[in-house]
Amino acid sequence: MPGILVVAEHSNGRFRRVSLEVLTKARELKGALGGPLAAVVAGSGVADAAGELGQYGAETVYVADHEALGSGVAAGHVDVVAGLQATHDFSAILIGATALGKDLAAALAVRLGAGLNGDSTELTAAGAGLRARRPVFGGQNLVDAEWTGGPAIALVRPNSFKPEPNGGSASVESVTPELGPVASAVKVTGRKPAEEGKISLEEASIIVSGGRGLGAPENFSYVEALAKELGAAVGASRAAVDAGWYPHPSQVGQTGKTVSPNLYIACGISGAIQHKVGMQTSDVIVAVNKDEEAPIFGFADFGVVGDLFEILPKLTELVAARKAG
Numbered sequence: 001m002p003g004i005l006v007v008a009e010h011s012n013g014r015f016r017r018v019s020l021e022v023l024t025k026a027r028e029l030k031g032a033l034g035g036p037l038a039a040v041v042a043g044s045g046v047a048d049a050a051g052e053l054g055q056y057g058a059e060t061v062y063v064a065d066h067e068a069l070g071s072g073v074a075a076g077h078v079d080v081v082a083g084l085q086a087t088h089d090f091s092a093i094l095i096g097a098t099a100l101g102k103d104l105a106a107a108l109a110v111r112l113g114a115g116l117n118g119d120s121t122e123l124t125a126a127g128a129g130l131r132a133r134r135p136v137f138g139g140q141n142l143v144d145a146e147w148t149g150g151p152a153i154a155l156v157r158p159n160s161f162k163p164e165p166n167g168g169s170a171s172v173e174s175v176t177p178e179l180g181p182v183a184s185a186v187k188v189t190g191r192k193p194a195e196e197g198k199i200s201l202e203e204a205s206i207i208v209s210g211g212r213g214l215g216a217p218e219n220f221s222y223v224e225a226l227a228k229e230l231g232a233a234v235g236a237s238r239a240a241v242d243a244g245w246y247p248h249p250s251q252v253g254q255t256g257k258t259v260s261p262n263l264y265i266a267c268g269i270s271g272a273i274q275h276k277v278g279m280q281t282s283d284v285i286v287a288v289n290k291d292e293e294a295p296i297f298g299f300a301d302f303g304v305v306g307d308l309f310e311i312l313p314k315l316t317e318l319v320a321a322r323k324a325g
């Protein structure tokens with residue numbers, strides 16, 4: 001039977017944004033690949049949330065609600081998805097490239113003897129099959145891959161697509177997972193966020209990023225102060241990361257993260273193509289740069305030509321005043 005299964009991840013009381021992005025894309029692919037479009041959510045205490053996936057195009061949502069699935073360990077999730085595949089024979093299984101998603105996809109591909117395309121940044125229909133694009137060699141080349149047999153398993157890089165609800169609704173079906181011994185062989189005894197209260201770059205609706213124009217690592221405090229007032233995440237260009245000014249997980253661009261916030265404020269970033277490809281789908285781009293010829297002004301929605309060391313403190317102050325008033 002043809003059809004697409006999207007593996008949706010529920011974490012900290014909500015669906016991961018990448019799951020909704022993948023589901024939106026699957027809705028578009030359904031016309032060419034054939035339906036039905038189903039989603040599966042596995043976890044502990046996830047049953048009530050499942051219906052939300054209907055708003056993004058899932059016709060059926062399979063829910064596997066079990067204590068052993070709440071640990072964040074992929075083994076049980078593999079059992080659930082492999083079980084659904086055995087009964088429904090989906091032609092494509094699409095998974096967001098989160099930490100759990102990556103583990104799940106690799107183990108699932110081995111279990112099903114199926115092809116896996118990791119780090120997909122585009123998915124298109126190739127006849128009745130699926131084609132996935134992925135960057136290779138540090139983003140210097142793009143590869144288009146097609147599957148010669150099913151199911152086609154694709155891991156999708158966060159922020160490759162925009163999540164768009166279509167107001168649909170899904171029928172929710174509960175499935176009883178047949179968990180293998182590995183699912184309960186590992187127990188998570190505790191969790192500690194990398195940095196308490198820090199907003200995830202990939203899920204942030206506002207990002208303030210800093211580049212080489214900051215001049216020194218301590219000057220990221222200008223970017224952080226503005227980000228704090230805006231409730232934004234902090235990003236960085238590769239030049240800033242390579243200089244050791246900010247950690248690599250904050251890097252935006254071809255060899256960093258792809259982001260798509262409502263607002264992206266680039267401070268002291270020239271706008272090289274490798275940075276642009278990681279943030280160009282942001283809804284509104286604001287650039288602060290002292291060089292009016294900087295390439296970033298060629299694609300920013302709003303440009304401020306000036307010294308960031310004068311502009312950022314004023315902007316931070318204005319945002320704080322607006323919030324207080």
Ligand SMILES: Cc1cc2nc3c(=O)[nH]c(=O)nc-3n(C[C@H](O)[C@H](O)[C@H](O)COP(=O)(O)OP(=O)(O)OC[C@H]3O[C@@H](n4cnc5c(N)ncnc54)[C@H](O)[C@@H]3O)c2cc1C
Pocket residue numbers: 138139140210211212213214236237238239240251252253254255256257267268269270271272273274275278288289290291294306307308309
């Ligand atoms: C294979 C490959 C992959 C890459 N991947 C990435 C990637 O993922 N992400 C990425 O970002 N880059 C990536 N790069 C690097 C990219 O080509 C650029 O070198 C990098 O983006 C430049 O960073 P920048 O804009 O911070 O620095 P610069 O290009 O040096 O720009 C600094 C800017 O700050 C401005 N400035 C200086 N002082 C001030 C001030 N006081 N006030 C206001 N503005 C000021 C300058 O006018 C200038 O425009 C990659 C390159 C390669 C070859």
